[in-house]
Amino acid sequence: MMIYKPMVFETCTNDSDLVTPFFDFNRKRYVLHIDESVAAKILNSSETEFNCYYQEITRYADHDSYDDLPPRKYFSQDYVVPLHVQGMILGCSEVANDSNVLQTDAFGFVQHIPTPLAVAKTHAKPAHRKPSVIMFGIDSLSKFNLRRTMPKVYNYLTREGWYEMQGYNKVADNTFPNLMAILSGYSPDAANEKICNTSEKGCFDRIPFIWKYLKNVGYLTAYAEDSSFMNTFNYLRPGFLIQPTDYYYRPMLKAFNDEMKAWKCEECTLTYCIGRRIQSSYVYDYAKEFVRRYVSERPIWGLFWSSSFSHDDYAMPSKMENFVLQYLLDFEMDSVFDDSIVIFLSDHGARYGKLMDLDSAYLEERLPAMFIYLPPWFRAQYPQYAKALKTNRNRLTSNFDLHNTLKHIVELAGVSNAPPLPKANDCPTCQSLFYPVSASRNCSDAGIPEHYCTCEPFKNIKSDWSSRIAHRVIDRMNDYLWAKNMSSLCHNLTLDYIHKTEIKIGLEHNFNDDLSHMDIGVYRTKFKVEQNSADFYATVIYNNITNHVDVDVETISRTNSYEEDSTCIQHKIVKLYCICFTNLKS
The missing domain is CATH 3.10.450 (Nuclear Transport Factor 2; Chain: A,)
Structure with missing residues (x-):
């Protein structure tokens, strides 16, 4: 605390939105609404004519990026966005002077996918209710730094139904191997040896990621990361050839980042604003749209990951404290916590910077934030699992345990007599967190290498x-x-x-x-x-x-x-x- 100075939140613009997309639940379609009073204010006239247009963002057929932007498509008031449009960059300009651009903006859409009748019927039966799972990740955030820089968020995460895994210990150095362990149960070395070379195109499409198991039991899936230049499966790696989840945000954010103006705050090393919005807000808004659309209708899974405000500076999460808290409150307003298991997590703590000069650096780097929320109905239906999570708060746990927990959720949602799913490949002794972890567990039991183990002094x-x-x-x-x-x-x-x-x-x-x-x-x-x-x-x-x-x-x-x-x-x-x-x- 002697070296820590909280930062002040900054907005990207104080201007009102000229074009706003809203979702018409009756038609289940997005509609673009133009606020003509905003245009009049920008033009200093209500008589001057202006046009609005967009360019659709599409994903390459076999490449983890976006295709070249097509020519502009002009639209008028309350334009109904075609269902195939997943994202767009739009603008409005004066008719008589096309170079006079009133405003530009960018949006990603969660276009409606009808719920299969069988899924809807099964989900409606209390005995067969499948818990949705929303994973809200912030890069490089230790359990200590969450308390230090985001005390309001931490206080929210200690309310009823939340369980902090205080002995949660990372299993590898950086984001890629730690998320690989959570999402696949494999270390990169084991995946290279047993499945395919993760540096070669097409490999990630073959790895048994958790979203594949979830889709098999009727879940709708989503995956979004900000900071597109260093996405987990794209930084010095080939990414996915085939779109991995039902909703996948990378092509949109890659286009936003490449095609729009970006801005860094004075203390920032990474982009803070893309266009008119904070970079991480694109991902969080996508999460909000996803849960609003489906959380009460069908089982969903989503990973929404941000690194733009936390990766390079341990103090910067303080700038975003109220910002992140508001999204959690929005989730609450949208009944996410009534229906869903919510996992608020990080991959590791700070790995370089001022905190690494302190005596606590070893622990800071190795003990990421990890909170799991169970909705009331789940606690009532499975009291033994809630009791186990409470017990495990102060036990040694790891990424591989979290992977097994996700597999456990898949098994709860699947057919009752189905064979058990394979557990984490790289930790045969790891388990679901819905079962009590041994109090005498050591790092080897949890799949944690010696260099990352925080158990012994x-x-x-x-x-x-x-x-x-x-x-x-x-x-x-x-x-x-x-x-x-x-x-x-x-x-x-x-x-x-x-x-x-x-x-x-x-x-x-x-x-x-x-x-x-x-x-x-x-x-x-x-x-x-x-x-x-x-x-x-x-x-x-x-x-x-x-x-x-x-x-x-x-x-x-x-x-x-x-x-x-x-x-x-x-x-x-x-x-x-x-x-x-x-x-x-x-």
Whole structure:
């Protein structure tokens, strides 16, 4: 709190909307309404004529982006949007002077898909009621930083029906492997080995993501992320060839980002506004439209993920506190919490920045926010599951458990005598959170690698010999770059200084025991290299007799930004450790 300063919310425009889409529930169609008083105000005249037009956004048939925008299509007052139009960029301009643009805007639509009669009938029967699942994700938000920067949101998430998984521990470094674990039950390495190469086009279409199981039991599915340039399955990866879910927002937001003016606030490193709207609002509004359309009608699942205001600055969520809270209140007004299981989550905490200089950095990075809400009817129908969630609040849990919980929901919604679904591939001992987790569970049981495990304490050591650990780790990092054939692009790393070295205190020891005499121990070392002052944090097994270090280089954390250090390569993991010759600073 000594370094934290709350930020002030900023709007993208104070102008009124010239064109507003609204959904006509009788016709089940979107209608574009033009506010002529706004046009008159902009033109300083009610007599000047103007035209409004839009360009439809369509997804490439076999590419995870949008097709070239077609010619403008002009529309008049209360225009009924064709059902095939999923998104549009629109504008209005003066008839006599086409370059005088009154206003531009962009919209994504949740066009109506009729509910199959069988689904509607089944969903209406209380005994067969299928819980909708809405996942509301904010990138890089630890459970601590939620309390620190969004106390109003945190207070909302502690109301009746909510369960915070306070022992929820990430299983990997960044967004991609952590969301892979939740959505597929696979780590990237296991998916590469057992299914397909995730760097090749078409691979993600073959992976058994949770939305495929949900669709099989009658769910309507949606997936939306902001910050299109670094979407989970697109950043240095090929994305999807086939649209993955019934509603998929990436082509729309990619078009908005590419075709419209963007703006960054003074403190921002990522785009804050696209066109007239805050970037994350496109995703959240899409979520609002999706649940309003279907939540009382049929079972739905949606993941709505934002990174634009949280990924690069731990303090920026404070700017958005009331903004995020209002969406939760809107969900409440739309009866989402009457019908749905809601999961408010993150992938990990801050991975670089000022928080990484604090003693709590290790925990900050590894313990993301995770809250699960159960609606009243679900708690009444399955009291044992609510009781288990209450028990699990203070037990060690992981992404793989959440995956199994989603599979459990699919099983509840499926045929009663259907065979059980396969559990998380990379954690055979993981389970649904609707069952009590063992109080003596360890990280291995939860599928959490040693480097990300927060269960057992470490303490600083001051012995002179401890500096050998960082040197050996750097040797291994250089060997890794050489093995990846990156030595011609990436500079050899050399030690600048060691921030700290810590030794793991096993639970069989007292914290104050002197363990410096141990021949073999588990250590953490945080150090800076001379090249571009890059900081790293490694967990290693070190033999004090042989000077041998056992470390998985790909688990070593980079704790300051590497965006400007590794522009010469596109390999997502190697970028963490590579200081390009072309990016080397004096």
